[in-house]
Amino acid sequence: MTENQNNNSQMPKRRSGNGKIIATAAIVGVVGGLIGGGVSYYAADQMNSASVNNSAAQTSVSSSSSKVSQKSAKTSGTMTTAYNDVKGAVVSVINLKRQSSASSTDSLYNSLFGDDEGGSSKKKGKLETYSEGSGVVYMKSNGKGYIVTNNHVISGSDAVQVQLANGKTVSAKVVGKDSTTDLAVLSIDAKYVTQTAEFGDSKSLQAGQTVIAVGSPLGSEYASTVTQGIVSAPARTIETSSGNQQTVIQTDAAINPGNSGGALVNSAGQVIGINSMKLAQSSDGTSVEGMGFAIPSNEVVTIVNELVKKGKITRPQLGVRVVALNGIPEAYRSRLKIKSNLKNGIYVASVNKSGSAARAGMKSGDVITAVDGKKVDDVASLHSILYSHKVGDTVNVTVNRNGKNVSLKVKLEGN
Secondary structure (H helix, E strand, C coil): CEEEHHHHCCCCCEECCCCCEECHHHHHHHHHHHHHHHHHHHHHHHHHHHCHHHHHHHCCCCHHHCCCCHHHHHHCCCCHHHHHHHCCCEEEEEEEEECCCCCHHHHHHHHHHCCCCCCHHHHCCCEEEEEEEEEEEEEEECCEEEEEECHHHHCCCCEEEEECCCCCEEEEEEEEEECCCCEEEEEEEHHHCCCCCCECCHHHCCCCCEEEEEECCCCHHHCCEEEEEEEEEEEEEEECCCCCEEEEEEECCCCCCCCCCCEEECCCCCEEEEEEEEECECCCCCECCCCEEEEEHHHHHHHHHHHHHHCCCCCEECCEEEEEHHHCCHHHHCCCCCCCCCCCCEEEEEECCCCHHHHHCCCCCCEEEEECCEECCCHHHHHHHHCCCCCCCEEEEEEEECCEEEEEEEECEEC
């Protein structure tokens, strides 16, 4: 199943007996590393001991005959420059929640008779770290620094903090959030911003292209962690755990709890996606590795601009369920009952009977090839065109039906 990073990408905390928050996943990781290091050290020690008797033979090699090239060490990493272009802009996002300070007697009273102080005990409770994720500083404007992250990273928070790349922790304000795309925008005082990241064109991505993921796996303790992989699919349409369809970038760069909201970066040092979720296991329970997903930068830019402007997203829509043809392997077309021979376009899987598309004559099995004369190949490009309109606007939709193009006028409805 595809799991939203609500369980996979944030770093949940548990409370110890004395009230302290313990990051269990982080502790396990450290212990495992120490055990592995101990085994390696023991093997090396045995090898060194065995080689003592042969030390005389080894002394014939002059210590000056081997040199370390400083130049090669600095230039060997092909993605180092790309990492340096964004590392100062990637931050840790800390979700804080208030813990109730009421006694057990007070809690019993409140459960029986209600809190006559309107929940004041919770309001007075101490803020504690609930979970951690990542974020990207993408703009500095009007005295503020703007950060994009995932909505689920800050969901349910009573306050939000941001730990910068230099280790300084500052308060952040939620500017706007959108659960459908799982994006949110935070703001901090511009004086704390030392670097902003640049968005690249996610439409230009190709399968096999090298990318890096930068974020805070397991929380701020491992901030600015970078992992490398390739683009497995530039535009994969998936259904999220919340039931929404979303076109995402699939990559095999390691995505771990805490990476949510972090940057997926191309070799030019541009952010081409916001890491959001991973596939942890298949529907039959088989464990899955190397399948992470990021929200394409082109869609991110559209959403964050709207969130900064209005604080929320009101979406015009057609009233259909769709899937991009170019993300479906040939072998699965018959299983999904796709009869069209087209390689590109948006396949209409179902039409809302009471929706505007149905009233305009759109049918299940149609393939949307253009909207307002603009070619559409994936769901993100369709959204981009639709979101440039307002609810109530009429758009010209070209569909391919049984090999013939049909033009429909669809009045956009609200979500």
